[in-house]
Amino acid sequence: MYDAGKIIVGLLVFVALATSPLWFNALFGESPAAPELKLPTNGSTECVEARDFMVANHMDLLNQWRDAVVRTGTRDYVSTLNNKTYDMSLSRTCMDCHSNKTEFCDACHTYLAVSPYCWDCHVEPKGAD
Ligand code: HEC
Ligand code: HEC
Numbered sequence: 079m080y081d082a083g084k085i086i087v088g089l090l091v092f093v094a095l096a097t098s099p100l101w102f103n104a105l106f107g108e109s110p111a112a113p114e115l116k117l118p119t120n121g122s123t124e125c126v127e128a129r130d131f132m133v134a135n136h137m138d139l140l141n142q143w144r145d146a147v148v149r150t151g152t153r154d155y156v157s158t159l160n161n162k163t164y165d166m167s168l169s170r171t172c173m174d175c176h177s178n179k180t181e182f183c184d185a186c187h188t189y190l191a192v193s194p195y196c197w198d199c200h201v202e203p204k205g206a207d
């Protein structure tokens with residue numbers, strides 16, 4: 079025999095979970111967008127690549143940039159997003175737009191317990207914004 083009470087409770091739980099992805103995500107999910115990030119205030123609306131790509135791959139992209147500069151002396155990066163050419167530089171390019179390191183890079187990294195060691199050598203942007 080089926081237990082109608084258990085089925086109803088089960089259905090209610092299912093509906094609650096299925097209709098509350100945000101609530102569910104906040105409790106159980108790993109949402110990398112959780113901290114409030116301060117986006118550039120210099121008028122730029124696009125990153126060097128698409129946002130989703132950057133979230134997932136910025137560390138690899140930075141490694142590629144470093145290798146290109148250090149090993150082959152190449153400094154021009156052509157974006158597949160907008161075909162613009164960027165100088166492959168952590169301080170001069172990334173941090174020029176993302177000048178609020180504390181409320182951008184750090185906010186995310188602190189939340190996720192990552193601490194890149196790059197700033198031992200590379201210059202951090204000075205101002206808060
Ligand atoms: C020309 C200005 C500019 C440059 C240069 C730039 N960014 Fe961005 N970046 C942006 C903007 C604007 C956004 C938000 C894009 C959006 O919402 O579509 C963004 C988004 C991002 C995101 C995703 C943040 C999120 O929404 O979760 C990451 C990570 C990121 N950038 C890292 C970098 C890194 C690392 C570099 C250097 C390799 C870099 N950016 C260079 C302007 C820039
Ligand atoms: C949306 C969240 C987010 C933002 C914003 C963000 N990062 Fe990251 N970053 C991560 C995550 C997650 C990792 C760890 C990835 C891993 O462990 O594979 C990471 C790793 C890195 C690493 C590699 C560190 C290591 O030890 O392997 C570098 C370098 C880095 N980020 C640079 C930056 C810079 C520079 C900015 C700001 C311009 C930035 N990130 C903004 C989420 C973010």
Ligand code: HEC
Pocket residue numbers: 140141143144145147148166167168169170194195196197198199200
């Ligand atoms: C021990 C010192 C040191 C550390 C730590 C370090 N770098 Fe570098 N990096 C250098 C030097 C030196 C160069 C060569 C500078 C040049 O030729 O312009 C360089 C070049 C680069 C470049 C290309 C040139 C530029 O202007 O940015 C990138 C990108 C880069 N590093 C990324 C990183 C990232 C990301 C990290 C952290 C995961 C990191 N580096 C950690 C010393 C360091």
